[in-house]
Amino acid sequence: MVNYEGFQIENSSAAAIFEEKKGGFSEAQNDTQKAPAFTLKDTEGNQRSLSDFEGKVVYISFWATWSQQSLIGFRKTAAIRNQLEDIGVVLLNVSLDESEAVWKATVSRIPMPGINLYAGNDDTLKLNYELSKLPTYYIVDKAGNFAYLPDGSRDVLEEFRKLVNE
Numbered sequence: 001m002v003n004y005e006g007f008q009i010e011n012s013s014a015a016a017i018f019e020e021k022k023g024g025f026s027e028a029q030n031d032t033q034k035a036p037a038f039t040l041k042d043t044e045g046n047q048r049s050l051s052d053f054e055g056k057v058v059y060i061s062f063w064a065t066w067s068q069q070s071l072i073g074f075r076k077t078a079a080i081r082n083q084l085e086d087i088g089v090v091l092l093n094v095s096l097d098e099s100e101a102v103w104k105a106t107v108s109r110i111p112m113p114g115i116n117l118y119a120g121n122d123d124t125l126k127l128n129y130e131l132s133k134l135p136t137y138y139i140v141d142k143a144g145n146f147a148y149l150p151d152g153s154r155d156v157l158e159e160f161r162k163l164v165n166e
Helices: 012-021 066-077 077-088 100-109 123-128 157-166
Strands: 002-004 007-009 041-042 047-049 059-061 090-095 115-118 135-138
Touching: 059 066, 066 077, 077 090, 077 157, 090 100, 100 115
Parallel strands: 059 090, 090 115
Antiparallel strands: 002 007, 041 047, 041 115, 059 135
8 A cells, every 4th residue: 555645545456656757746647648548437427437438528517516616616607617517628537535425416416517426535547647736627529638827917708719629
């Protein structure tokens, strides 16, 4: 078992990823880095993979019910999330809750535009996406690479529109 920033990593393959990345976690990714693959269960029990959305821009929100900032974020950004969906951005809301029942109850109670996925305590996912705090967000371009919006004040919806139209 390995401890990474408060997460207990018991899975041997996840521990191997930790050892590989230890000392080399990056603050900024380059724009050609592939987003790590994952396959998770949706609210209907179907398996959904990041690769299912190849050719589309994907906005991934990592969250948990115990993170008040996550829940507040969903409430405050519902309108922009709906607009992102309207222009073709796929919204993946990935829960890191330990309890699937709590996750399902929360998803049914709080509006969360997009596809809701359950990761549970997936150590490999936490390490691959360097999840040391929640909520955490990533943008994946049509080619499956991490994408970044420009710094400074901007029209976020317009920046996503540009990614969708590339």
